[in-house]
Amino acid sequence: MAANNKPVMGRMGAPVAKPKNIWGTVKRLMRYMKKSSLQIALTVAIAIGGTVMQVFSPKLLGSATTVIFDGLGSHTGIDFALLRTILLSVAALYAGAFVSSFLQQRIMTVVSQKTTYTLRNELKAKMNRVPVSYFDKRQNGDLMSVAVNDVDNVVTNLQQSLTALISSAVIVVGVVWMMLSISPLLTLLAAIMLPGSLLVMKLITPKTKKYSKEYYTSLGRLNSQIEETYQGFTVVKSFNGEEEALKKFDEVNTGMYETGWKARFIGGISMPGMLLVQNIIYVLIAAVGCVNVVSGAITIGNMQAFLQYSLQFSQPLMQFSQIWSSILSMIASAERVFEMLDAEEMSETKTEYAKHEDEIAKVVFEHVKFSYTDTPLMTDFSMEVEDGQMVAIVGHTGAGKTTLINLLERFYEIQDGSLRIDGEDIRNVERQTLRRRIGMVLQDTWLFSGTIYDNIKYGNESATDEQIYAAAKAAYADDFIQKLPDGYNTVLNEDAGNISQGQRQLITIARAFVSDPEILILDEATSNVDSRTELVIQQAMKRLLKGRTSFVVAHRLSTIYDADRILVMDKGDIVETGTHRELLAQNGTYADIYNSQFAGNAA
Template identity: 35%
Template sequence: MREDRLEHKARFDLKVWKGLWRFVSHYRWHLLGLVFVMTLVGLLEATFPYLTKYAIDNFIVRKSLEGFWKFVVLYFGLVVLQALNTYLLVYLAWRIENGFTYELRNGLFSKLVDMPPAFFDRNQTGALISRVMSDVQRISTIMSWQVVDFVWAFSTMVFIVFYMLKLNWRLALFVILAIPPLALVSNFFHVRILKRFRLVRKLVADITGLFNEHLMGAKTVKTLAIEGRLESEFGTKAEELKRTAVAAAALSALYTPVVVFIGNLVTALILVAGGIGVSKGTVTLGTVIAAISYSIQFFEPVQQLARILAEVISAQASAERIVELLNAPVEISDDANGLELEIEGNVEFDNVTFGYVEGQEVLKNFNLKVRKGERLAIVGETGAGKTTIVSLLARFYEPTAGRILIDGVDYRRIKLSALRRQIGFVLQTPHLFNDTVAENIRYGKPDAKMEEIITAAKFVNAHDFILKLENGYETVVGEGGSKLSTGQRQLIALARIVLLNPKILVLDEATSSVDPYTEHLIQDAIYKLLHGRTSFVIAHRLSTIRNADRIIVIEHGKIVEEGNHEQLMKLRGKYYTLYMKQFVYEKESEILGEYKT
């Protein structure tokens, strides 16, 4: 299992959140509207206790109804306005949350599409999925509903302090003096909560990756009968997550009682001081009741701020993971003045050096020239560098030294889209999308008409079997083409290449896992497909490359033999040894197969 290499920062960092601003900027007017509405909500909530004080001192204590009905109309009007504000805040928060989620997921997907294969070698698929789905959802909640709560809490606290100072500055001091210890408590808790929630998010990503890996390898798991071991492994990881999450939640939960304790203490002090003031006649009853109400009300938004802080702290890890993914360098990108070159097919590797890991070179000072239309076969033991050569050709990776020239032009000067559009890959295990047969063929050319799709299918001998499918060309092939055989998937992949009409073709033994009849169909399609195109054929079964214009034998990243089939057989060197071993093996398999039959 690959380790997720994107590291998290050690401290809470506001810059991380600023890095997400561009995804919410499209909704800045909604956000400003939300801030205004929530400020108004805070003002009204702070106003109601002041109105209560007015009612007690002017109607209850005086036992008078003078101005009472005007007061009732004003109070009712504020209640209606508050109800309208509640509707607006819910509407605006939902718009921001869903819009932000849409923008951010699109941004992340675009980023991942642009990343080279090396990035996916270093980062686990499940962990990346976790970022795009659960991390984004967590952050979008912060950017909408937590903004609602924060603005409400902050504005309510400010207006409460304002009204309390207006009522009685001495009683207001009890609340104001409680703010510094609350700040110290918050600082103490937030560092520790952040550390634990970072670990929780990492474990969630690990479990997502583990889950994805086991599902993708379900058949292998069954054939090896290792279900029990995997269940144990998953259970151990899940148990670790549970313990860490509980510990993080316990620390976060401890925060609120501390705030409540300070709030109750302040309320008790106001009650005592206010009661003394009433007995001395220096404070009105309405003022004391309003002050107590404000004290209780003040610490409710404080608790909300504590909760928001805990939420933001716990989401900090998610924000870091997302921003680091967004800021991850695209190691392979277009030149600023990239060329839309129409390729002819001449290829040259000029002193190319490359290694997947620094200091471990797969190719060193590698040189190779392939002429337009030449059929080149690449032979060698596993790990010799065959796949590396064609991966560099498609610019999935770039040489650490040297150049690769296409028609005499350094291929780094050619636009990636132009380069890859003109290089067709036929892989040993082709990938089909969970879509119809027609759409899978059309992926190479999105604007292709149905007539072109059928022509391409006929060219590769796929038309007949497609018509026999349940819905013909409109048959959905399943995830990865699971509803089709390996040979059928290969033929559809070949039809896709025909539609793409590339100038350079790369084949990674397309017939190694199919029955003899399908192999014949595929070989016939490939033979027609190779005509007139520069081709690189990675050969696993040497009997399939006898007609290649040139064969090179790779060993430890270097060409050790070169020539056509007859020339290399006469040398009786590496190629001869490989060919004879495979020839004997194939004959033995053929004889044993006939014997079993």
């Protein structure tokens, strides 16, 4: 059985990690198999039955040899009737062993697939419960590697290793019992294989453990690098970065090569080492056994059977090193899966802030404190937004514009103060309930592989056909959709590259129309399109904003001249507030930003 334990170098050349808690991980993995206890018990029973058949076969074959040998030396000749009965019995045992092996594999395939089915479902559900900060700190490729490669490694090795372990354990017990019934002395000689094999494993196993876990971690790093290069392919080409991209890839690939051949070599010598021990013991058994046959202590048939048993006895020992390598690889992957499952989840803690029944404002930030790290970003942020107001948020990069939106959506939790909608602190509202009241149209459009109809309906799964079509018309998307060959049933590819950027943005606006939110968040949705498409999108957004409380993160000030209120942020706080005309008259930060854009446009 080939072990799947290919290693690679750790991040930035760091030492390669090994499984942290082998037996704890095994016990936890076994808990996932509780629902399959009956199938596992049946597999054990079948394995025992099949192994017993394998164990009795050499004894019967030895009897056949004895019948032939005794028949050749007697006047009556060979008893062919008895020989035929023995051979038919052996054939039946071999057939039974084959059926047993087939059933074991069949049942264990189902058990392992059920286990990983459960793991994948839990991983998917877990991803919906972890905070946004969890994804900020991890590479997409690594997360995908855990969900796909590590889980697949668990199922592959679980299926192979568990069946092999059961069969090997039964074979060892059965073979030892049969060997003792033939010759205790030869059995003692055969037992020398055990410490010899253990010595080989002791020398090799630590190295194998060393290289197991980090392989899939590094595979995730490699996936991330490939994904980043693929997504930024145009940028790489534009800036002639092909050579640098290849250089980075070559560094990772070289590390994988260097450590990979070492691990394969170390793992590969376990089988030849144990084979050497087996052959030495085999020769010793044969020599001593021949003396016993000549002296008449053992029949030639039993001697033949014992030699076969010695091979059967050594086979599980030889396999065990390979099985153990596979188990270590499985445990390493399982640990990575469990680390993700054990990640800290978003809390639904209630606060001591009572609902402000008489509060008029729609959204209130009251003395809010927040920081991503130890350095505070918002120290005492307060703001009120009236129902139906359009509030624009401007400021230089890092001013806190996106942070304000993240807090409003509860992507991050405030650390002090209160953030209320309709008088109720948002921490006292379930996230799903809160986000049903808020719609978002971002600068970077996100559409999934599927029909345009399904992408629009994503905003409200209970929307009717009429609502979908009405939303598309309100977003000025219906016209171009109807001109497509398959209309609303047009299937978008992975990055929605079969429609233009402006068309993608109109679909996201239609999705927001369908969700019919109370509060709307817009992150400059027209910055990546041409002037004509920008006008269409702005008209669609005006329709969408009508009658709703809205927050518009503005990069181009020309899009927010009509805002009811403009907030100028800097270092996590509001430094100026007012209408477009009022802020220009103040001749402050807003005026500086406006003049810089105007001067840039004039130039």
